[in-house]
Amino acid sequence: MEDYLEQISGLIAEKGYARVVDIADRLSISQASVTNMVKRLDAEGLVNYERYRGMTLTDRGQEVADYIIRRHDLLTRFLQLFGIDDETIYDDVEGMEHHISSPTMRVFEALMRELETSPEAVKRIRADLKKS
Structure with missing residues (x-):
């Protein structure tokens, strides 16, 4: 749906x-x-x-669609921060977005706000990911 x-x-x-x-x-x-x-x-x-x-x-349908689009965009931007390729991001987001709860989405939103204002933290995480 x-x-x-x-x-x-x-x-x-x-x-x-x-x-x-x-x-x-x-x-x-x-x-x-x-x-x-x-x-x-x-x-x-x-x-x-x-x-x-x-x-x-309908107005209600537009509200739901807007939430779905925001969720999709947030998850996509989150994964892009770490250099994941577009095809993998697409596949992962399509799976995650239908199963993620509202409380977990709020965690992702808070993380994104923090990470978008902390490029050094993103660099450290990306460097750590390259090691593993």
């Missing part, structure tokens, strides 16, 4: 609209699977869906 909301939000920001075919293309899944999930998201009050016309996010 989170991947769908993330894609819908991204498509709306990029193109001004989101359609089933675009979501299916981005997620590399069938249009029928997307349609089923979009109907579910509509029933849960996260999107407004009109068959053959596309969809928009």
Whole structure:
């Protein structure tokens, strides 16, 4: 469900609209699977869906999508600090973001604030990682 909301939000920001075919293309899944999930998201009050016309996010859907995007961005930036390659970051973040709790996310946010203002700490950690 989170991947769908993330894609819908991204498509709306990029193109001004989101359609089933675009979501299916981005997620590399069938249009029928997307349609089923979009109907579910509509029933849960996260999107407004009109068959053959596309969809928009409800206010609640946009809030959830914004949280998902912030979480994805935070985890990506965190791993980038330590020089991990983009492909590994992508794979790891896709796995982590769906299983990480809100309290743990707050820990990552606090760590990021500290690390972004302490480049020397990042250098020490990267040097330590190279040793192991």
